[in-house]
Amino acid sequence: MEDGTSADTGVDNRPPILVRPSRDSDVDAMLAIYRRHIRGGVEADVIDTGAPEPDDLRDRRKNMRNRRLPHVVATSGDAVVGYAYAVLFRKRPAYRYTAKHSIYVHHEHISRGIGGILLQALIDTCAAAGFRQMIGYIDADNSASLALHQRFGFTKVAHLPAVAWRYGRWSDSVMVQRVLGPGSTEPPPPFTSR
Numbered sequence: 543m544e545d546g547t548s549a550d551t552g553v554d555n556r557p558p559i560l561v562r563p564s565r566d567s568d569v570d571a572m573l574a575i576y577r578r579h580i581r582g583g584v585e586a587d588v589i590d591t592g593a594p595e596p597d598d599l600r601d602r603r604k605n606m607r608n609r610r611l612p613h614v615v616a617t618s619g620d621a622v623v624g625y626a627y628a629v630l631f632r633k634r635p636a637y638r639y640t641a642k643h644s645i646y647v648h649h650e651h652i653s654r655g656i657g658g659i660l661l662q663a664l665i666d667t668c669a670a671a672g673f674r675q676m677i678g679y680i681d682a683d684n685s686a687s688l689a690l691h692q693r694f695g696f697t698k699v700a701h702l703p704a705v706a707w708r709y710g711r712w713s714d715s716v717m718v719q720r721v722l723g724p725g726s727t728e729p730p731p732p733f734t735s736r
Contacts (some may be wrong), residue, residue, distance in 0.1 A: 557619035559656055561663045563630070564615045564625060569596045571622035572615065575646045582708065611641065612667035616656045623651040626660035630669050632678055632679050639730050640675040641668045645687075657690050666696065669722040674730065676722060682714035696720040 551562055564572065573596060594602065599726045606613045606627060617622040624647040631640035643664050647656045678696065688698075700717035707713070 556654075559623065559654065559659055560617050561659055562617065563607075564613045564627075566600055566603070568586050568615050568625070569603075570620050572625045572646075573599060573620070575625065575648050579646050604655050610614055610671045612664055612671075614660065614663050614667075616647075616660055618651065621648075623648045623654075624660055626664050628664050628673075628676070631675070636659065639673055640677060642677045642679075643668075644678075653686075657687065658694070661694050662689065664719040665720070672731065673722050674725050676720045679720045680716050680718060681708075682716050688716060688718075691718045691720075694720065708724045 545731050548596065551617065559696050573594065576594075603613050609630075610632070611628050613627040615622045617624075624645070625644040626643065628641040628643040631642045641664075643661075645657050645658075645664075665676065676696070678691060679702075680691065682701070683686075696718040697720070698716055699719045702715040702717065704712035705715050
């Protein structure tokens with residue numbers, strides 16, 4: 543069958559999903575996934591001045607690695623089928639224990655559990671790096687992503703109405719948050735530069 547399952551048994555014959563740190567050789571695949579997600583529902587004549595170029599993404603990866611922030615890919619065989627990363631929620635020093643994450647899954651691999659695998663990798667890596675909170679922004683119409691985040695302990699902390707224009711209408715975003723480690727129950731360790 544076209545989706546990778548056997549017609550006789552219904553068993554998925556595709557290679558397993560593995561997560562690893564992203565590499566420079568993954569950049570083109572990551573950008574293709576990103577551009578499809580970001581351009582979805584946006585008129586073709588609207589210029590995207592914020593889309594990263596390959597060198598931008600390579601530099602971003604290097605800077606994130608130097609700050610112990612995760613930038614990972616999900617692979618199936620040799621193919622990159624998704625990627626995820628976390629950045630500082632805000633650049634001001636007071637926010638240094640809060641990370642904001644993003645997850646992108648290749649459109650042909652939706653509903654394979656890739657988002658959950660990537661999200662768990664981000665949670666584990668951010669917690670190990672000493673972050674106390676994780677933040678995410680999700681399109682309010684993306685019920686699958688909202689449900690996924692809820693299963694992983696995120697709660698809705700804000701609803702941002704009409705912040706995006708997609709598919710010919712205004713679209714809302716939802717802000718979600720999850721505690722990592724001891725969260726706010728105890729002070730953070732002494733400051734070290736990330």
